[in-house]
Amino acid sequence: MKRIIIICMSAVILLAGCSRSNPIRLEAQGSFAVGGTVLTDSLGHTYHGDHAYTFYQIPIHARKYPLVFAHGIGQFSKTWETTPDGREGFQNIFLRRSFTTYMVDQPRRGNAGRSTETVTLAPVFDEELWFNRFRLGVWPDYFEGVQFKQDKETLNQYFRQMTPTIGTIDLDVYSDAYAALFDRIGPAIFVTHSQGGPVGWRTLLKTKNIKAIVSYEPGGEIPFPEGLVPEEGMVLTLSKNTEGIEVPLSVFMEYTKVPIIIYYGDNLLETDERPELYEWTRRLHLMRQWAKMLNERGGDVTVVHLPEAGLHGNTHFPFSDLNNVEVADLLLKWLHEKKLD
């Protein structure tokens, strides 16, 4: 038996050197719905909805903690898959580095479209708005040096990776489903983006299985202790809400219990002449204050402005930008430092 194991291990090692293209080797892959609710009408007929959908892949010799990926506003799991210009996204990059991945569509989005709400959807001609808010540039011009391939098909793919929200935005519905996922799969690392950031902060309170949170450009609701919301957290955003919310200190302290890292990209203007760009600058400032307050209370929160780490030109989607391998390397380094790999 021992001899067979040695032969097999030798074969694995030999094979690893055999192909430059380095195949992805999976122990398993599959999909399932998780969480959600069941509505019942007056006659007892049922309707199952508001679950999340996840597609998972487990590489051979997987690392200890899976990565669970939460998309942002108007997006779905595609965010983490093939990039708009056709390169590998975080899905493949982290599989190749032996992480189990869970790609999730949150309730009422993408493959989890079975909403419990009644909603009217219509085409909205707002693609230029997202071009600006996602910091590719100021329509129709790209920022100089932006990490985004400037051709027609890339932009075509970029716009088509948006998909409607089937129902109202409800962070509790979203975080309930994510918590159900963590409860099902066991300890894992939560990787969030944009509006997924607030979903992550809320999910942490609902499950014991989040071992760390990695958040790319979180935007939206962020919890502070009562009476301690900073000025930036009380500003009315373009979405017509304030992002700082008050929670009891005991709740705030939950965020000191797991390591957290937050990344923001480039082109964060320090003037508010373009509010859709300045909003991200304000969020960076706000998250830095959040980190400071948590770290003063024993937390382990890091905020990285990518240009300060030597990465320039990143948009709101650093994980799919042209330099996304370097962005992944930064994350790997942190995971290693925190003994999470």
Place this chain on the structure above:
Amino acid sequence: MKRIIIICMSAVILLAGCSRSNPIRLEAQGSFAVGGTVLTDSLGHTYHGDHAYTFYQIPIHARKYPLVFAHGIGQFSKTWETTPDGREGFQNIFLRRSFTTYMVDQPRRGNAGRSTETVTLAPVFDEELWFNRFRLGVWPDYFEGVQFKQDKETLNQYFRQMTPTIGTIDLDVYSDAYAALFDRIGPAIFVTHSQGGPVGWRTLLKTKNIKAIVSYEPGGEIPFPEGLVPEEGMVLTLSKNTEGIEVPLSVFMEYTKVPIIIYYGDNLLETDERPELYEWTRRLHLMRQWAKMLNERGGDVTVVHLPEAGLHGNTHFPFSDLNNVEVADLLLKWLHEKKLD
């Protein structure tokens, strides 16, 4: 160099015998949007929609023709993934047998939810209806010997793999997107289900790259030569339409040019006391007549009623039923006979 190749091949052969679990080895995987349209408003603002979304996986040493999978009514690509009771679906079964797979969400469905239409969606309490129409049984009873695991969580997953259609049902919008996919990826085999059947018949006319069609329980529009629609094709269905449509003989003859196989499952009652069940029996009869007419004109169309092939208890979803490996084996045998593997 030759020596390296020999070592590598030996490593592959050694490794193949090393694990009972037999990992899935991928040369590549990724996703993209394909087809669709761009709407422009009076101010020149754009909206990209009505594309399909596909997730593809290319195993190492892939067979010649990829399989492109088209889901049916109310479903999305999940149809082909993990089964409701948690076993491997056709996605993994055919990957493990070295077929490249393209899982598709047709326009206005699942991950391709960016519709060009305005639509109001609401929960519909019709799950019992689908339990019957998809031939699990007659609610709340299962058919005796049905190939479906009878527990609560399986049914929960089954209902949650339904997702709304965001817009009207439009076979031209669907088949345009599928044709764009075939045009992009080259020669491939089209595997369709239910309403995807008619999508397949229509797509064949729009691309040169469909090498064969495999259709599980097709239901809906089916083309016959002018004046030759059989009686079963003129019956008003539960969906309030007739399924036989008239096309010029030259169009009909297109279906003689590629091998086609059609499968129907079990519990096809010969009486119409339950119209939602009898509808499938009538479709089996209709497709047999279609096959006969095509074969008389040089076609290569096979209709398989699974019980006659020794497989019993199959529902409307043979590819995810408890005996889906045997269902896959039948298909593999046919692909081999037609030199399509």
